[in-house]
Amino acid sequence: MNKNIALILTFVLSLFVSNCASSSVGIAxxxxxxxxxxxxxxxxxxxxxxWxxxxxxxxxxHLSEPPVANLYEKVMEEETGDALVNIRYWNEKAIFGPITRYRFNIKGDLVKFPNSQTPSKTKR
Known part of the structure; x- marks a missing residue:
């Protein structure tokens, strides 16, 4: 009986230990x-x-829609800003059996331009 419990616990522990996680970081x-x-x-x-x-x-x-399509716009709309500067980000992927969890984090300084005008690109 104790052997069976030890075998089951070892199997469950190996499931948690053998799952993968990967991540990357960046700056802009x-x-x-x-x-x-x-x-x-x-x-x-x-x-x-x-997600x-x-x-x-x-x-x-995907069990839910990945929110990365308009990521910057979502952050700026929620916080009422014009742009993000000093952007730092990381993403992580963790696999738990057949379920994969994706996480994306963004950190930056939200800025506002005078007169609330977003600068446009100038042609050269």
């Missing part, structure tokens, strides 16, 4: 071009977005 100056444009820092923003997928061998189905 801003999400919009702001050369020689004065701006006022509103606050520091730190948001984490999470899940069901992965079976080579087939994967």
């Amino acid at each position: 100056t801003s999400n919009k071009p702001i050369p020689n444009t004065p701006y006022e820092t509103v606050k520091t923003v730190d948001k984490t977005f999470t 899940y997928a069901l992965d079976i061998i080579i087939f994967g189905v």
Whole structure:
């Protein structure tokens, strides 16, 4: 009986230990071009977005919509800013059996331009 319990516990522990997790990090100056444009820092923003997928061998189905399509716009709309500067980000993927959890974190300084005008690109 004790052997069976030890075997089951070893199996369960090996499931947790053998799962993978991977991540990457990055840095960017801003999400919009702001050369020689004065701006006022509103606050520091730190948001984490999470979504899940069901992965079976080579087939994967997202259980929820990945929120990374308009990520910067979502952050700026929620916090009422014009741009993000000093952007730092990381993403992480953790696999728990057939379920995969994706997390994406973005941190940066939310800024506002004078007169609430977003600078446009100039043609050269």
